[in-house]
Structure formats: structure tokens, C-alpha cells
Amino acid sequence: xQVGFSPDSGSDGTITxxxxxxxxxxxxxxxxxxxxVLPAAVEEESSFLEMLLxxxxxxxxxxxxxxxxxxxxxxxxxxxxxxxxxxxxxLGLSExxxxxxxxxxxxxxxxxxxxxxxxxxxxxxxxxxxxxxxxGCDVVSMGNCxxxxxxxxxLIEA
Numbered sequence: 001x002q003v004g005f006s007p008d009s010g011s012d013g014t015i016t017x018x019x020x021x022x023x024x025x026x027x028x029x030x031x032x033x034x035x036x037v038l039p040a041a042v043e044e045e046s047s048f049l050e051m052l053l054x055x056x057x058x059x060x061x062x063x064x065x066x067x068x069x070x071x072x073x074x075x076x077x078x079x080x081x082x083x084x085x086x087x088x089x090x091l092g093l094s095e096x097x098x099x100x101x102x103x104x105x106x107x108x109x110x111x112x113x114x115x116x117x118x119x120x121x122x123x124x125x126x127x128x129x130x131x132x133x134x135x136g137c138d139v140v141s142m143g144n145c146x147x148x149x150x151x152x153x154x155l156i157e158a
Contacts (some may be wrong), residue, residue: 120158
């Protein structure tokens with residue numbers, strides 16, 4: 001007969017195997033065995049692997065810290081300027097060259113007109129954006145100056 005068991009502790013002990021209800025009738029119906037508990041080889045391997053993994057993580061963190069501290073003096077070296085420009089462009093945050101404005105408002109939308117790229121009435125001098133500069137602002141389609149009622153054919157570039 002073969003008997004197997006799994007110990008519930010890591011210490012040595014005694015196991016007694018007996019046939020029930022026959023003590024005294026059958027001689028040798030009980031047997032005691034001394035058990036020496038040995039540590040499992042698998043636990044040693046896993047603890048070694050765990051220590052190796054922890055060591056690699058610690059070494060990686062130290063190496064990363066050294067790298068970042070060496071770059072601290074020049075933070076621009078961490079990210080290239082081209083990458084920053086692409087990110088800024090995609091978010092609409094890039095610096096655009098602003099056109100020089102005249103400080104003279106458009107008679108339709110009240111926004112500043114651009115020097116050298118706007119319309120002016122030849123009679124009164126009222127300024128207007130050219131078609132397509134500002135959405136919905138188009139003096140030519142209106143047909144006349146809003147200030148003096150001169151025909152839009154009389155507009156000059158200003």
C-alpha cells in the first residue's frame with residue numbers, strides 16, 4: 001500500500017498510519033514514521049529569479065537617474081526642437097508670423113485690416129478686408145461702400 005500526503009508546515013514530524021477498529025485484534029495495525037521535511041528546490045529557484053529581477057529593475061532605475069541628471073543642465077537635449085514644433089502645430093499653438101495690421105477697422109466686421117492687403121473706398125477711405133480674409137466679410141458682394149454708398153467698383157487696394 002502506498003500513502004501520499006502534503007505537509008501543512010515546514011517542520012519535521014511523525015505520521016502514524018493505523019487500521020481503525022482493529023487495535024488489539026491485529027498485531028502491527030499501527031505504524032509510525034518519522035518525516036524529515038526538506039525545502040523544495042523550486043522555491044530556491046524562484047527566489048533567485050525574483051532577486052535577479054529586482055536587481056535589474058534597481059540597476060535600470062539608477063542608470064535612468066544618472067542619465068537624466070546628466071541632461072539636467074540642458075533640458076532641450078531631451079526633446080528635439082522639430083518634435084516640439086510638430087506638437088505645437090498639431091495643437092494650434094505654433095507662433096505664426098503676424099501680418100502688420102493698419103489699426104484701421106473694417107467697416108463690415110470691425111476687425112483690423114492688413115496693410116497692403118485690403119480694400120479702401122476711393123471716395124471716403126473706408127477700409128475693408130479682401131474676399132476670403134475673414135469669413136463673411138466681403139464688400140464686393142455687398143455692391144457698395146457701407147460708409148458713403150460708393151459702388152464697390154470704385155474700391156482701390158490699400
